[in-house]
Amino acid sequence: MSNKLVSIIIPTYNRADLLGETLNSVAKQIYTNWECLIIDDGSTDETASLIAGYIDKDKRFQYHQRPIDRIKGANACRNFGFELSKGVYIKWFDSDDIMSSDFLEKQVAVLEKNKELGFCAAFSKIFTKSIHDASEDFIPQMIYDTNALFHFILGELYFLTPSSLWRREVLNNKELYDETLSNAQETDFNFRRLTENVRFCYIEDVLFFVRRGHKSIDSEASTNPISLQSQFYYFQKVYKVLNSNECNIEEDKIKKLKKYIIYRKLHFFYEIRLLLKCNKSIRNFKSILENLKDVNLNYYDAVRLYVGITTIILTKKGFRLIHLKRFDIRIKD
Numbered sequence: 001m002s003n004k005l006v007s008i009i010i011p012t013y014n015r016a017d018l019l020g021e022t023l024n025s026v027a028k029q030i031y032t033n034w035e036c037l038i039i040d041d042g043s044t045d046e047t048a049s050l051i052a053g054y055i056d057k058d059k060r061f062q063y064h065q066r067p068i069d070r071i072k073g074a075n076a077c078r079n080f081g082f083e084l085s086k087g088v089y090i091k092w093f094d095s096d097d098i099m100s101s102d103f104l105e106k107q108v109a110v111l112e113k114n115k116e117l118g119f120c121a122a123f124s125k126i127f128t129k130s131i132h133d134a135s136e137d138f139i140p141q142m143i144y145d146t147n148a149l150f151h152f153i154l155g156e157l158y159f160l161t162p163s164s165l166w167r168r169e170v171l172n173n174k175e176l177y178d179e180t181l182s183n184a185q186e187t188d189f190n191f192r193r194l195t196e197n198v199r200f201c202y203i204e205d206v207l208f209f210v211r212r213g214h215k216s217i218d219s220e221a222s223t224n225p226i227s228l229q230s231q232f233y234y235f236q237k238v239y240k241v242l243n244s245n246e247c248n249i250e251e252d253k254i255k256k257l258k259k260y261i262i263y264r265k266l267h268f269f270y271e272i273r274l275l276l277k278c279n280k281s282i283r284n285f286k287s288i289l290e291n292l293k294d295v296n297l298n299y300y301d302a303v304r305l306y307v308g309i310t311t312i313i314l315t316k317k318g319f320r321l322i323h324l325k326r327f328d329i330r331i332k333d
Helices: 016-027 047-057 074-084 103-113 148-153 185-195 225-243 251-275 282-292 299-315
Strands: 006-012 034-040 061-065 089-092 119-127 165-167 200-211
Touching (some): 016 034, 034 074, 047 061, 074 089, 089 103, 103 119, 148 251
Parallel strands (some): 034 061
């Protein structure tokens, strides 16, 4: 059995009431060669004193504060934690989730056996109060790396941040979490790894538990324009990569994905316009118009979309005009 160091990186903010349960699950890991770096995003509760108690009992725990010159948020904490870490393997984890005691053991074993893999992921369940009451499974539709990028963009394949154990060498000298995003940051991170052809596998076991029912460190309400704009930017970045021919996807699939991305951007454009003044949506408006030049539209669809987009900009109405089912390749006409 390998004895390589695993770095567990946990960003936290005002989680003193929940963090202890997470750290207890770390302390109970069967695989014992780990360091746990807790990166505080500026908590004002008892987080520091809570962690001090864990450090007194176990020096594998570390407490760090996000540098004041870094953007506030979980992304900066995750990146800073990586910079401080020393492990051969990297595990980003959330400060309210729970590890199964064999989480690290099983994932390290997979990566040690399969040297071609850059990371491995695991299934999870959702809970609110106790993991013993966990019910709904977090299992993507697709879990294999055949056509992974295609299925990932469609949302049929996904990786929750705590799910993956990463081989450090595939992360060195790479852009990690985009610190400017307040939403879609884990999707953006994993998208870039897949464009780099990093190979992966899924362990078909439930190895961690995702807490729901409270505000998370980097969650934003669906009515928050900053959050919606972050998701718009993510799809804009994906479209740019598809347009550059830098991804290993067949040409016919790229054409389909471009339509799907425009479909998603149109919906975020509409939601953002409902919340912001017209001048705040002009950049999104221009971005979508540029994208539409790349796809072949029949006359009816083209007129309908352009009228719909213009109507939304001017009046905040016209959603039915942009809702074209044929643009979402997951929907059968």
